[in-house]
Amino acid sequence: MDGAYLEIRDLVKSYDGKTRALDRVSLSARRGEFVTFLGPSGSGKTTTLMVIAGFEAPDAGLVRVAGQSMAGVPPHKRGIGVVFQNYALFPHRTALQNVMFPLLMRKVPRAQAARKAAEMLDLVGLADFGNRHPRQLSGGQQQRVALARALVFDPTLLLLDEPLGALDKNLREQMQLEIKRIQRALHVTTVFVTHDQSEAMALSDRIVVFEGGRIQQDATPLEIYNRPRTEFVARFVGDSNLLRARITDPGAGIAEVEGLGPSRVLPQQAQVLPNGQGTLLLRPEALAPAEADAPNRLVLAVEEVVHFGDSALLIGRAGGVTLRARIGGRAAQGIGAGAQVPLGWRPDAAHLIGA
Ligand SMILES: Nc1ncnc2c1ncn2[C@@H]1O[C@H](COP(=O)(O)OP(=O)(O)O)[C@@H](O)[C@H]1O
Ligand SMILES: [Mg+2]
Numbered sequence: 001m002d003g004a005y006l007e008i009r010d011l012v013k014s015y016d017g018k019t020r021a022l023d024r025v026s027l028s029a030r031r032g033e034f035v036t037f038l039g040p041s042g043s044g045k046t047t048t049l050m051v052i053a054g055f056e057a058p059d060a061g062l063v064r065v066a067g068q069s070m071a072g073v074p075p076h077k078r079g080i081g082v083v084f085q086n087y088a089l090f091p092h093r094t095a096l097q098n099v100m101f102p103l104l105m106r107k108v109p110r111a112q113a114a115r116k117a118a119e120m121l122d123l124v125g126l127a128d129f130g131n132r133h134p135r136q137l138s139g140g141q142q143q144r145v146a147l148a149r150a151l152v153f154d155p156t157l158l159l160l161d162e163p164l165g166a167l168d169k170n171l172r173e174q175m176q177l178e179i180k181r182i183q184r185a186l187h188v189t190t191v192f193v194t195h196d197q198s199e200a201m202a203l204s205d206r207i208v209v210f211e212g213g214r215i216q217q218d219a220t221p222l223e224i225y226n227r228p229r230t231e232f233v234a235r236f237v238g239d240s241n242l243l244r245a246r247i248t249d250p251g252a253g254i255a256e257v258e259g260l261g262p263s264r265v266l267p268q269q270a271q272v273l274p275n276g277q278g279t280l281l282l283r284p285e286a287l288a289p290a291e292a293d294a295p296n297r298l299v300l301a302v303e304e305v306v307h308f309g310d311s312a313l314l315i316g317r318a319g320g321v322t323l324r325a326r327i328g329g330r331a332a333q334g335i336g337a338g339a340q341v342p343l344g345w346r347p348d349a350a351h352l353i354g355a
Contacts, residue, residue, distance in 0.1 A: 004028035004064075006052070006157060007034075007188050012063035013047055013213075021047045022058070023213040029206075032187040034180070038200040039210030040236070045193045048210075049159050052191065063154050076105070080151030081188075085162040087142045089134040089149075092346050095121060095141075096130035099148045120148040123182060140171045147179070151186065157188045158183070176202050183291070197237045201225065203230060209233050223278075227351055234281045234353060235262060239313075241284065241323050245352060247276035253347065255280065259321030264295040269352040277355045284313060287325035287351035294344025300325060302339040305332060 006029040013022040022044045029035045037045040050056040052063055054075035061083050063070040070078060081102075089098050096117050103113035111312045121130050124144040134142050139288060143163060150158060160179070164172045175203055180203055183190050194200055200207050201221045209224065209232075211217040228234040231242055244258040245265070253267035265280070290297050302316040312332030314325045335341060 003030055005031040007064040009062050012059045020213050020259055027208050027218055029189055031189055034183055034190045034205045036200040036204040036207050038207050043210035044213040045210050046161055049161050053080050054080050079156045081155030083146045083150045083163045084158045087146040087167045091134050094131050094133055095145045098145055099152050102153045117152055120152045124148045139167055158188045160192045162193055233280055239284050241282040243280045245278050245280040247273055259319035264347045266347045273352055274354045279353045281351040284324040285324035286345050287332050287343045290342040290344035298343045300341045300343050302341055303337055305335055313349045
């Protein structure tokens with residue numbers, strides 16, 4: 001692709017000669033872009049990262065970085081910085097020595113390496129921790145050291161494999177912001193792996209959704225959320241109502257929707273649905289307490305209410321299907337099981353997925 005800094009074409013990889021861990025994976029990233037691989041366990045995210053880094057050889061396909069083929073180039077000659085989930089710090093070296101290591105490997109003089117490593121520790125917020133050993137650092141601090149070590153030699157690419165998986169929720173969110181800040185400051189092209197959709201949404205310029213060794217969708221976070229290409233993506237990213245739909249009038253944008261009956265949908269979406277059959281995605285927040293002019297309306301027989309404070313999730317039945325609706329915390333006050341709540345949804349808040 002034009003302007004691609006990282007380019008991957010048709011990667012195929014099997015570990016056992018039978019099943020494909022990667023089945024024709026293609027993607028690219030522009031310089032400075034933050035791309036996230038999102039998918040369930042076993043979907044091929046790590047394998048793709050390992051092939052990019054050169055720790056695994058693909059059976060077929062190619063990897064190019066800055067226009068150079070990586071075929072036959074050993075990992076240490078690729079100039080790629082990698083951070084793994086388990087940090088993999090040297091336990092008997094201090095934080096500073098850990099960060100200096102890649103520079104010493106590259107024959108940078110010791111004093112210069114120490115200076116650069118100290119700068120990196122400063123960038124990740126650990127200026128005063130250089131003399132500590134990993135066991136004297138918290139998980140979050142160890143992760144920062146690993147990040148500094150991956151960045152210290154000005155890598156061509158930064159690869160992060162579930163780097164925050166071992167951290168608790170608050171620390172994870174704090175580190176997400178830190179990673180984003182550092183990535184922006186250095187403008188380093190980054191591939192981040194996670195199975196956590198909210199982490200992917202928070203960090204990425206682009207999300208590549210993996211399943212079963214294949215790419216399901218490659219798009220911006222909002223496209224992935226609002227216009228998932230498959231039911232798998234719709235379910236994996238965000239909360240969803242998925243209802244079978246059959247277009248009855250493509251010109252006017254009318255669909256017969258499971259449980260909801262004839263409903264207004266966007267004609268431009270209805271017209272591209274193969275055979276007029278598909279699935280209607282209604283995010284829970286698309287179902288709002290009915291406004292008088294909402295084109296599609298229903299009454300939800302509430303079975304359960306989950307209060308989040310700022311919002312509430314209503315789970316109930318309408319027309320024989322179970323629906324989830326997310327409404328404002330105030331609007332939810334006084335609503336409990338057994339309530340009949342009028343809700344509406346607009347065609348442009350829904351999305352049709354081809355069958
Ligand atoms: N070293 C390995 N040897 C054999 N099979 C592996 C190895 N690494 C991964 N696999 C298999 O390849 C598939 C993809 O794994 P992986 O890339 O680790 O997925 P993810 O990182 O998305 O969880 C899985 O079925 C996994 O069991
Ligand atoms: Mg993995």
